[in-house]
Amino acid sequence: MIQIGIVDDKSLNRKMIRQNLYGIPNIEIVIEAVNGLDFLDKIKEKPSNHLPQVVLIDLDMPILNGIETIAIATIRFPLIKFIVLTVFDDDEKIFEAIKAGAAGYLLKDDAPDMLIDAINNAFHLNGAPMSPAIARKTLQWLKQSTQPFPSNHSASDNVLNVLTEREQEILKLLVEGQDYKKIASTLFISPQTVRTHISRIYEKLHINSKAQAIQLANKYNRN
Numbered sequence: 001m002i003q004i005g006i007v008d009d010k011s012l013n014r015k016m017i018r019q020n021l022y023g024i025p026n027i028e029i030v031i032e033a034v035n036g037l038d039f040l041d042k043i044k045e046k047p048s049n050h051l052p053q054v055v056l057i058d059l060d061m062p063i064l065n066g067i068e069t070i071a072i073a074t075i076r077f078p079l080i081k082f083i084v085l086t087v088f089d090d091d092e093k094i095f096e097a098i099k100a101g102a103a104g105y106l107l108k109d110d111a112p113d114m115l116i117d118a119i120n121n122a123f124h125l126n127g128a129p130m131s132p133a134i135a136r137k138t139l140q141w142l143k144q145s146t147q148p149f150p151s152n153h154s155a156s157d158n159v160l161n162v163l164t165e166r167e168q169e170i171l172k173l174l175v176e177g178q179d180y181k182k183i184a185s186t187l188f189i190s191p192q193t194v195r196t197h198i199s200r201i202y203e204k205l206h207i208n209s210k211a212q213a214i215q216l217a218n219k220y221n222r223n
Contacts, residue, residue, distance in 0.1 A: 037064040
């Protein structure tokens, strides 16, 4: 059984997510919250064996938004997987969420089957679910970015150079709309290997994010 959390300030959105997950035998919703602060307050009251294992979280919320919530919660509760579920597909929000520690990023208009698959991938396979639209943005950003990296990379390095050829290849196939099984078949590798490569792409995009996360956590611990 996968224990699920839902964090969204709009009751209609929470209702739609519940409906999409209704009747799925291995999924149980254990917490709902209207913003990040509400989530952090409610999760304190949960026994350790009843914490959510995967949290579906919106980005644009009052009081404490999704990015700040992920940054704080991934430090306090490192075993929880956060999947962003939002209407936003702009570069800044996507990569701020990934850097904060999001395990995956889906759009609210993605098919319900994609959401269920994303939950299973994140939980059972430590995967990094990513919708084709987000994969496309990721690839564009990687090609254009000249952000500095730690000492083993120069500031002039293109971020795409940090990815292996196979990781770039998988990202491009995601952009084309291929699912994990199709990518695996195309490249003659297993779906699990595809998921591992996508997880590594996320890990490489987390560069220089931990300090920001700790800063946010300290800020809200003092409140």
